[in-house]
Amino acid sequence: MVPIRAMLAEAGVTEQQWRVMRVLHERGPSDPASIARDACLLMPSLTRILRGLEAKGLVARTPHESDRRTFWVRITEAGEALIAAHLDESNRILAELEDRYGRERLDRLLDLLEELAADSARSGGLAPREDV
Template sequence: MLMNHPRPPHQTHTDAGLAAVLRVAVGRLARRLRAQRPTSLSLGQSAVLYTLIRQGQLTPGALAEHEKVQPPSMTRIIAGLEERGLIRRTRHPQDRRQQLVDLTQEGRDLVRADQRLREAWLTRQLQDLPAEEKETLRKAAEILERLSQS
């Protein structure tokens, strides 16, 4: 159930004020969604699984670049996921020096279960909103997606 909270004291009519309000709101929502996660994976591990389900198999270097982490950090993330049986590494067909990382069926199932739980929680929260607020969120979601890609 959504609770009505007074607007933050920030001035939202300036870009800086809007940025502050968005940062706090998006951060809080992200924490609430993370709390719905069914696994004990780290955020980095979850991010890699989600990237692989969206992008398909990638090299460790491409994963590191996509997730904005250093290659040694990605190596540790990949090792942990492989140890849990959630990903597998195979040789790159064109470059034998490279490896490709892909999800196992167990990894795919885990991501789908995670998506279902978090989307069900968010769906329950959205049910109490009036139609015009839902439409505002639809538009905001498109804008937030563009911002996240910049």
């Protein structure tokens, strides 16, 4: 995913940080354990990644109402801005890829990958490493 990685580098975010941002964008405010599950990260990694994102002001944590062991992680406005900006960029790259590789095949491929990912998650087997 070279081009995507380059884009992220420019934005000052690592791949995993971006992964977490996307998960948060999809899920809305979440607790760390859920994020780790969805982003296929171990908690120690997530801790570090969240620390980084927080330092950049892209996410913020708000205390959980009833459970003081955990908390909510949510995207800040700056974070949403970054998402908006780079989802565009990401789509541009995807379009280019589509151009070269063919829309129809790409769709089939992504469908299959999604099925595989779903299936693997169910049985706890594979873990996705990278996505567009």
